[in-house]
Amino acid sequence: MLVKLKIAVWKVLGFIDMLPLKWKGVRFGKGCFVDGKPYVRMAKGSKIILGDDVTLISRMQHNPMLRHRMAIHTLTPEAEIELHDHAGLSGCTLVCCAGISVGEYTIIGPDTLISDTDGHHYSPETGWRIRTAYTGSPISIGKKCFVGARCVILSGASIGDRCVVAAGTVLNRDVPAGHMASGNPAVITPLPKILGGPGKKASLANAAPASR
Numbered sequence: 001m002l003v004k005l006k007i008a009v010w011k012v013l014g015f016i017d018m019l020p021l022k023w024k025g026v027r028f029g030k031g032c033f034v035d036g037k038p039y040v041r042m043a044k045g046s047k048i049i050l051g052d053d054v055t056l057i058s059r060m061q062h063n064p065m066l067r068h069r070m071a072i073h074t075l076t077p078e079a080e081i082e083l084h085d086h087a088g089l090s091g092c093t094l095v096c097c098a099g100i101s102v103g104e105y106t107i108i109g110p111d112t113l114i115s116d117t118d119g120h121h122y123s124p125e126t127g128w129r130i131r132t133a134y135t136g137s138p139i140s141i142g143k144k145c146f147v148g149a150r151c152v153i154l155s156g157a158s159i160g161d162r163c164v165v166a167a168g169t170v171l172n173r174d175v176p177a178g179h180m181a182s183g184n185p186a187v188i189t190p191l192p193k194i195l196g197g198p199g200k201k202a203s204l205a206n207a208a209p210a211s212r
Contacts, residue, residue: 025047027047029050034056036069037069051083051084052085065109066111081101084103084106085105087103092112093111095113098117098137099116101138106141112149115139139153142161145164156172159181160177166181169183175188
């Protein structure tokens, strides 16, 4: 009985936490769950679209690894963030000027930064400009991926289906389906077949080169 009561309370609190996001224009599918209060800032004309059963976690009681609540920023009218069905994110920061897509059944660990913008730009006359430049390339994360805690995924990265990004990885290159990225700079290795990869003996001859 107590467990059922707790679940009911979580659902009510989740609905309350979801309301400010709906008022800001975030589009929700069926069965979404928001735990805590994500910080959301949307440029006029931009889109944030959540599929069915998407989960956003911003409450430390739910995930003890969290250091801050979720933050989602769209910086341009063209920006579009889409979290597909059954995706789950905990305490992540998403910064978008072009496009960020997270596939079905993909989960992303706490304190991960996903940014498709290059941020500041360099001028030969003045050096690094203080004012942010909203330019960059879209980021795509495939289906059934696992992204560990405190990763950094940068502009232009494309991650295939059934990939793993190990905790603390800095990624600015493509990851073929069924592979793991780990370290800084990221090293790409095939996952075993039990995790949806091609197996340890597979060759990386066709792996995508660094995007920059």
